[in-house]
Amino acid sequence: MTSKDCCHDEDEKKETARRIIGGILTFIVIVLLVVFIIWVVLRPTKPRFILQDATIYAFNLTAPNILTATLQVTISSRNPNNRIGVYYERLDVYASYHNQQITLPTRLPFAYQGHKDITIWSPFLYGNSVPIAPYLGLSIQQDQNAGLVLINIKINGKVKWKVGTWVSGKYHFNANCPAYITFGNKGNINGFNIGSAAVKLQLSSACEVDVAV
Incomplete structure (x- = not known):
């Protein structure tokens, strides 16, 4: 060659x-x-989340910067898409005050949402003797004296889209739901007592939702 x-x-x-x-x-x-x-x-559209109500069992400062909070929230989610399903792979819910987490995260059960479907969760959120920044303790006292405390119910996790038999990769999911908790004689007209130590508030608060890669 x-x-x-x-x-x-x-x-x-x-x-x-x-x-x-x-x-x-x-x-x-x-x-x-x-x-x-x-x-x-x-044209996939983000799911729509609403904080329907919150039942407050405890929200107390046991020291200048130690907070105990126990509550149950009802969250509804609606898939607005006609041709796209949504897999909620992992969603954690917790309460925060001025961007500081005040309860442990509670894991929501796995869910698949078909076209136009609605899913409702009612998780309990627990924060027992949680240390908070000293200035936040003062802020909570001031808010309680004024009769109104704003906390945020936050939801973080992963979602996937489903079109026919095709399923997308995982996307980051974040939702922020404002909840106004009322105290004393300035209570919310939508709130009512449950037993001797719990107050249920009807909120119907729309959540800000963000889905990103």
Whole structure:
């Protein structure tokens, strides 16, 4: 075999490799283009969350910067999409005050939401003797004296979209639901006592929802 033949064989191998790589890249581009077109046509809309009510069993400062909070919240979620289902892979719920977490996270059960479906959860949130920043303790005392405390019910986790048999990867999910807790004689007209130590507040508060890669 001459050197010319060897060079010819090497050129053929290089050309074959280029064709294989080019075919793979073309396939990937087509798949991504199809996914993008489906995404644009379907126009997925974020789920809508509402904090329906909150039952307050305890919300007490036992020291200048030690807070005990026990409550149960009712959260409803609606999938507004006509052609897209939603998998809630992992959602944790907790309460916060001025961006400081004041209860342990409670894991919501796995759920699949079909087109236009509604899901309702009623988790308990517990925060027993939680240390908070000293200035927050003073702020809570001032809010309680004024008769109104704003806490935020936050939901963090992962969701996936489902179109037909295709299921997307996981997306980061965050929701923030404001809850106004009333105290003393300035109580909320939508609140009523449950037993001797609990107060249930009807809230119907829309949550701010964010879904990101």
